[in-house]
Amino acid sequence: MINYLYQEQNWQSQLSDLITDPSELLSLLELSSEQLLSGAILASEQFKLRVPRAFVGKMNTQNPFDPLLLQVLPHHLELEEHPEFVTDPLGEEAANQLPGVLHKYKSRFLLTLTGACAVHCRYCFRRHFPYQENLPKNEDWLNIKNYIEANPHINEIILSGGDPLTLSNRKLALWLERLSSLKQIKILRIHSRVPIVIPNRIDEELISLLKNSRLRIILVVHSNHASELDDFTCSKLLQLSAEHITVLNQAVLLKGVNDSAQTLIDLSYRLFEARVMPYYLHVLDKVKGAQHFDLESSEIDDIYRDVLANLPGYLVPKLVREIAGEKNKTPLFGATTF
Numbered sequence: 001m002i003n004y005l006y007q008e009q010n011w012q013s014q015l016s017d018l019i020t021d022p023s024e025l026l027s028l029l030e031l032s033s034e035q036l037l038s039g040a041i042l043a044s045e046q047f048k049l050r051v052p053r054a055f056v057g058k059m060n061t062q063n064p065f066d067p068l069l070l071q072v073l074p075h076h077l078e079l080e081e082h083p084e085f086v087t088d089p090l091g092e093e094a095a096n097q098l099p100g101v102l103h104k105y106k107s108r109f110l111l112t113l114t115g116a117c118a119v120h121c122r123y124c125f126r127r128h129f130p131y132q133e134n135l136p137k138n139e140d141w142l143n144i145k146n147y148i149e150a151n152p153h154i155n156e157i158i159l160s161g162g163d164p165l166t167l168s169n170r171k172l173a174l175w176l177e178r179l180s181s182l183k184q185i186k187i188l189r190i191h192s193r194v195p196i197v198i199p200n201r202i203d204e205e206l207i208s209l210l211k212n213s214r215l216r217i218i219l220v221v222h223s224n225h226a227s228e229l230d231d232f233t234c235s236k237l238l239q240l241s242a243e244h245i246t247v248l249n250q251a252v253l254l255k256g257v258n259d260s261a262q263t264l265i266d267l268s269y270r271l272f273e274a275r276v277m278p279y280y281l282h283v284l285d286k287v288k289g290a291q292h293f294d295l296e297s298s299e300i301d302d303i304y305r306d307v308l309a310n311l312p313g314y315l316v317p318k319l320v321r322e323i324a325g326e327k328n329k330t331p332l333f334g335a336t337t338f
């Protein structure tokens, strides 16, 4: 384990000092394979390497199969073409009503305020999404407000990604204020991986912003493996639940990373120690460049059965797939369609 002093370093400086050079990452982890390096350099031309040092600090050295490393290290297999794996598997470009707004489900929509993430997850279904053309500018708020008011079923806004917690607290405060000025909005959800990869993002200012809002706040973090949840990360997550902020987790089922029942069981128990409830376990979206993380339906079925048989119901994440055009995420277990 590399011992960084990231616990004392503020999140802004961590965010401006990300690892983006494959050779630096591999040398920090004492991995000297030429093949890994050349594959990483090639694949990072399509989707750059980006990983915070605090997250690398949770990886084991000298292990090319470390489950955290596999999520972030560009790999030559990403460059292989596969007919089922495409650039917009969810048809999101079609659901894009206004800049920043992605409205597919009745009561809630995704609002993207930034295209930036603190970490580039290799399996991400948004790796090809044209963010820069789609971000709301200041003057777009009026259009978003009108859109919400014209859709009275909307009672929840989901800040999503990019990663909203890469934004400054000042900017978040501005949007919280805007959204809470609309009476019909009751719930604000934040989807973010930053608390896992830069735990110091959960700072006093953010906590006070969230706990003082009129809105019910739900933070949905994204952790795929118990090793991502070291004691320091858990202590930060516990600060949120201490302030009555609901914290949930979503994970993605990934070959080589967490494709065993025991790994998922350990993840659920570890989350619960941090008072985080497992929410979703997503099967991989068929996005171009992520085919090497894919599992057979029968493997998924076996793993999930085993998870169900070993965990109390409240620690079992819902196994779901996002299907373009559906009104909700599609539950998979017991379904005939996967």
Ligand SMILES: *Cc1c(COP(=O)(O)O)cnc(C)c1O
Pocket (backbone or CB within 6 Å): 102, 103, 104, 105, 108, 109, 110, 158, 322, 328, 329
């Ligand atoms: C996943 C998702 C949501 C949130 O769905 P929940 O089931 O409420 O968690 C909302 N909008 C879009 C477009 C989504 O992909």
Ligand code: SF4
Pocket (backbone or CB within 6 Å): 117, 118, 119, 120, 121, 124, 125, 126, 161, 162, 163, 193, 222
């Ligand atoms: S949107 Fe989430 S999954 Fe995708 S790269 Fe950003 S942090 Fe990773």
